[in-house]
Amino acid sequence: MRVYNFSAGPSMLPLEVLEEAQKEFLDFQGTGMSVTEISHRDKAFAPIVEEAESLMRELMNIPENYCVLFVQGGASQQFAAVPLNLMHTGKADYIVTGNFSKKAWQEGQIYGEARKVASSEDKNYTYIPDVDKIAFNDDSDYVHICSNNTIFGTRYVKFPETKKPLVCDMSSEILSREVDVTKFGVIYAGAQKNLAPAGVTIVIARKDLIENPLPICPTMLKWKTQADNGSLYNTPPCFSIYMANLVLRHLKKLGGIKEINKVNEYKAGLLYDFIDNSKLYTNGVEKKYRSIMNVPFVTGSKELDEKFVKEAKAAGLVSIKGHRLVGGMRASIYNAMPVEGVKALIEFMKKFEKENA
Numbered sequence: 281m282r283v284y285n286f287s288a289g290p291s292m293l294p295l296e297v298l299e300e301a302q303k304e305f306l307d308f309q310g311t312g313m314s315v316t317e318i319s320h321r322d323k324a325f326a327p328i329v330e331e332a333e334s335l336m337r338e339l340m341n342i343p344e345n346y347c348v349l350f351v352q353g354g355a356s357q358q359f360a361a362v363p364l365n366l367m368h369t370g371k372a373d374y375i376v377t378g379n380f381s382k383k384a385w386q387e388g389q390i391y392g393e394a395r396k397v398a399s400s401e402d403k404n405y406t407y408i409p410d411v412d413k414i415a416f417n418d419d420s421d422y423v424h425i426c427s428n429n430t431i432f433g434t435r436y437v438k439f440p441e442t443k444k445p446l447v448c449d450m451s452s453e454i455l456s457r458e459v460d461v462t463k464f465g466v467i468y469a470g471a472q473k474n475l476a477p478a479g480v481t482i483v484i485a486r487k488d489l490i491e492n493p494l495p496i497c498p499t500m501l502k503w504k505t506q507a508d509n510g511s512l513y514n515t516p517p518c519f520s521i522y523m524a525n526l527v528l529r530h531l532k533k534l535g536g537i538k539e540i541n542k543v544n545e546y547k548a549g550l551l552y553d554f555i556d557n558s559k560l561y562t563n564g565v566e567k568k569y570r571s572i573m574n575v576p577f578v579t580g581s582k583e584l585d586e587k588f589v590k591e592a593k594a595a596g597l598v599s600i601k602g603h604r605l606v607g608g609m610r611a612s613i614y615n616a617m618p619v620e621g622v623k624a625l626i627e628f629m630k631k632f633e634k635e636n637a
């Protein structure tokens with residue numbers, strides 16, 4: 281029996297996609313081999329990368345002057361790749377709105393002057409600083425942000441207008457809402473939240489920005505290396521790219537990002553409405569900045585939170601324990617979480633509230 285999995289990542293994948301992968305797992309398109317056994321140089325594999333790239337372009341409306349790369353090392357590796365590709369004068373601005381943007385900022389400090397120009401740490405990252413009031417530095421090579429904060433459950437509702445290229449970690453919300461790619465210099469995302477199994481990371485970069493990586497940038501971290509080789513410079517994470525391609529096909533079939541976003545808003549709306557009207561549960565995020573992907577909530581009692589997690593699991597609602605930096609619970613409701621999963625969670629929350637009032 282399949283459970284509803286509220287894990288922050290790796291997380292649920294669409295059932296239809298898993299079934300498709302299962303169906304052709306032993307014999308990929310008549311090759312007599314599993315897709316996990318095929319050489320990345322085989323002519324059966326090349327179309328997968330090409331299709332995945334073209335679907336990314338179509339779904340996110342990515343213009344020709346951007347490259348779309350499939351790389352390894354996770355979003356965390358990009359925390360280093362960003363300065364190594366872009367920090368030409370040794371200075372950059374960072375907005376710190378959570379755990380991952382803090383890590384990106386810290387990684388940036390290894391390579392130069394990574395300046396924290398705004399932060400929401402004063403209120404335990406429960407809001408996003410007003411982007412119109414931030415004084416960006418004129419001598420920065422780029423401005424780095426994280427658009428959706430996976431652990432704290434916040435998201436930008438408006439992106440900063442910056443003179444310098446805006447670099448964005450979109451790991452936990454890529455393909456969940458429409459974004460204007462042209463507003464960004466670089467977008468990157470680990471795939472294991474909203475797109476595919478762990479192992480592949482997407483980098484969308486404006487082509488003029490990848491031309492001059494720092495001399496010390498390792499070959500493998502140069503975006504240009506991957507761009508010049510169609511993401512096949514070395515062995516790519518073949519299976520993850522294959523799965524990403526199936527998920528992208530699935531998203532297209534559902535009507536694209538606009539349609540999936542409507543469903544995401546609806547799911548998050550149901551859950552936040554219920555939380556706001558309950559006497560037991562609270563979500564501490566400033567309403568305007570609430571994430572529609574990651575919904576943290578608490579009962580106010582550590583013991584009850586623990587009981588909740590345990591009983592939810594027994595009811596088939598798993599991996600709902602909150603991150604240790606926030607405590608309580610966190611429901612990650614990415615693209616692949618069905619509406620029924622959110623409704624089942626709300627029903628469980630109601631029952632739990634009644635029994636523990």
Ligand SMILES: *Cc1c(COP(=O)(O)O)cnc(C)c1O
Nearest residue numbers: 354355356380430449451452470
């Ligand atoms: C999960 C996550 C990361 C870390 O991703 P890895 O692929 O594990 O390196 C970075 N940023 C955000 C926003 C995330 O949600």
